[in-house]
Amino acid sequence: MTKTIIEPFKIKMVEPLHLTSETERKEILENAGYNLFLVKAQDILIDLLTDSGTSAMSSEQWAGMMRGDESYAGASSFYRFEEVIRSITGFRYIIPTHQGRAAERILFGTMNVKDKFVLNNTHFDTTRANIEYLGGTAVDIPVPEALVPSDESPFKGNMDVQKLKSFIQEKGEKEIALVMLTITNNSGGGQPVSMENIKEVSAVCKNSRIPLFIDACRFAENCYLIKEREHGYSSRSVKSIAQELFSYADGCTMSAKKDGLANIGGFLALNDDKLAQQEKNLLILTEGFPTYGGLAGRDLEAIAQGLEEALDEDYLNYRIASIRYLQKGFEKAGIPTVKPPGGHAVYIDSRAFLPHVPPEQFPGQALVCELYIQGGIRAVEVGALMFGKKDRRTGIEILPALDLVRLAVPRRVYTQSHIDYVIEIGEKVAKEKEKIQGLKLVYEAPFLRHFTARLLPI
Numbered sequence: 242m243t244k245t246i247i248e249p250f251k252i253k254m255v256e257p258l259h260l261t262s263e264t265e266r267k268e269i270l271e272n273a274g275y276n277l278f279l280v281k282a283q284d285i286l287i288d289l290l291t292d293s294g295t296s297a298m299s300s301e302q303w304a305g306m307m308r309g310d311e312s313y314a315g316a317s318s319f320y321r322f323e324e325v326i327r328s329i330t331g332f333r334y335i336i337p338t339h340q341g342r343a344a345e346r347i348l349f350g351t352m353n354v355k356d357k358f359v360l361n362n363t364h365f366d367t368t369r370a371n372i373e374y375l376g377g378t379a380v381d382i383p384v385p386e387a388l389v390p391s392d393e394s395p396f397k398g399n400m401d402v403q404k405l406k407s408f409i410q411e412k413g414e415k416e417i418a419l420v421m422l423t424i425t426n427n428s429g430g431g432q433p434v435s436m437e438n439i440k441e442v443s444a445v446c447k448n449s450r451i452p453l454f455i456d457a458c459r460f461a462e463n464c465y466l467i468k469e470r471e472h473g474y475s476s477r478s479v480k481s482i483a484q485e486l487f488s489y490a491d492g493c494t495m496s497a498k499k500d501g502l503a504n505i506g507g508f509l510a511l512n513d514d515k516l517a518q519q520e521k522n523l524l525i526l527t528e529g530f531p532t533y534g535g536l537a538g539r540d541l542e543a544i545a546q547g548l549e550e551a552l553d554e555d556y557l558n559y560r561i562a563s564i565r566y567l568q569k570g571f572e573k574a575g576i577p578t579v580k581p582p583g584g585h586a587v588y589i590d591s592r593a594f595l596p597h598v599p600p601e602q603f604p605g606q607a608l609v610c611e612l613y614i615q616g617g618i619r620a621v622e623v624g625a626l627m628f629g630k631k632d633r634r635t636g637i638e639i640l641p642a643l644d645l646v647r648l649a650v651p652r653r654v655y656t657q658s659h660i661d662y663v664i665e666i667g668e669k670v671a672k673e674k675e676k677i678q679g680l681k682l683v684y685e686a687p688f689l690r691h692f693t694a695r696l697l698p699i
């Protein structure tokens with residue numbers, strides 16, 4: 242094996258990047274209320290806002306787009322989609338949806354979550370919102386080390402099995418609609434869940450007759466990290482690891498915008514006949530007929546091909562190596578990150594990096610703004626702005642446990658020199674970090690405020 246891990250693809254089509262000056266960026270940022278969600282993509286140089294729907298498709302995926310069968314019912318593209326997903330997950334029913342959140346809405350709509358609990362290592366925000374919208378309560382029970390950015394444990398995405406057991410004992414199994422495991426744990430730093438943990442959670446759920454569903458958005462990255470880090474899996478294929486993982490669950494939801502390597506799409510998969518029938522009926526109501534579910538035939542082809550490519554181990558080796566490379570570069574520049582790096586993003590611990598900015602003055606968002614001013618880089622704050630809430634009675638901000646900045650790396654989009662550039666900007670920001678000032682909110686919406694908030698430097 243050579244030392245250099247290369248991008249295992251070559252470039253067939255290019256999209257120009259638009260360079261701006263620091264003066265221009267300062268003005269753009271001011272006009273956008275210091276909120277990068279309100280900046281036009283053409284004014285961004287390196288866009289690390291999200292890895293969702295931003296993948297570059299392969300020539301085989303584009304070929305599939307041309308082959309797409311657009312028949313309303315029974316399209317051949319659906320059967321290919323179904324076959325690929327069944328061969329990976331083993332689930333009997335495969336229900337296409339337009340995104341992951343549609344799969345969530347349909348699943349919770351048939352699982353009687355009203356006045357019940359749903360437990361998860363950490364709920365993704367759309368998952369939590371869909372449960373709460375239906376009158377359920379979403380409870381996160383990650384392992385304690387998940388909340389310690391500097392802790393080097395290999396599987397910080399794990400669920401706290403002891404907490405799961407005591408929660409079931411305390412509330413009674415009938416009060417828990419379902420248990421979910423998010424792999425990798427996106428909101429918890431993109432950290433993987435171990436096979437051992439999945440097995441334990443599955444055994445507890447089976448014992449109490451509580452259904453277990455996998456939020457499978459980044460299953461391929463999670464399975465590759467199992468292969469790298471968990472004893473007994475180093476010589477197994479990533480696909481066989483995925484097959485074993487899904488065998489412990491009753492079903493899964495997935496956003497194909499992540500490890501589906503597609504720009505849109507998702508699915509719900511499960512074994513239960515009655516539930517699947519109810520879900521297909523709900524699907525027809527809002528998404529579409531069960532053989533397309535809100536997607537075009539060409540999208541089903543792109544996803545089927547993308548899922549196979551996401552399990553390619555040369556691709557996964559490059560993918561994980563590129564995340565690790567960015568994380569190492571930042572650490573060398575003295576930027577504290579969540580360790581060890583996960584599968585799709587590097588997370589900066591903003592409170593540790595900017596101790597001079599009070600936690601209530603949005604240190605993460607201040608850092609996001611500085612990365613944009615210095616280098617035209619777009620990252621996203623996952624901290625006080627995204628998850629903080631005003632106490633209704635006292636008006637005091639309740640701050641989340643961590644204040645992070647996420648740099649999510651789109652799949653197969655940027656080259657190593659792009660990442661070298663990001664590291665160089667990180668070094669520059671670190672050298673002059675004392676000059677970074679806090680921010681204050683001047684406008685916030687009543688929910689999901691980070692998307693539209695406007696801020697001003699203090």
Ligand SMILES: *Cc1c(COP(=O)(O)O)cnc(C)c1O
Binds near residue numbers: 367427456
């Ligand atoms: C993106 C994501 C979702 C929701 O998927 P969408 O396609 O954006 O609706 C759910 N869970 C996790 C962990 C995600 O990352």
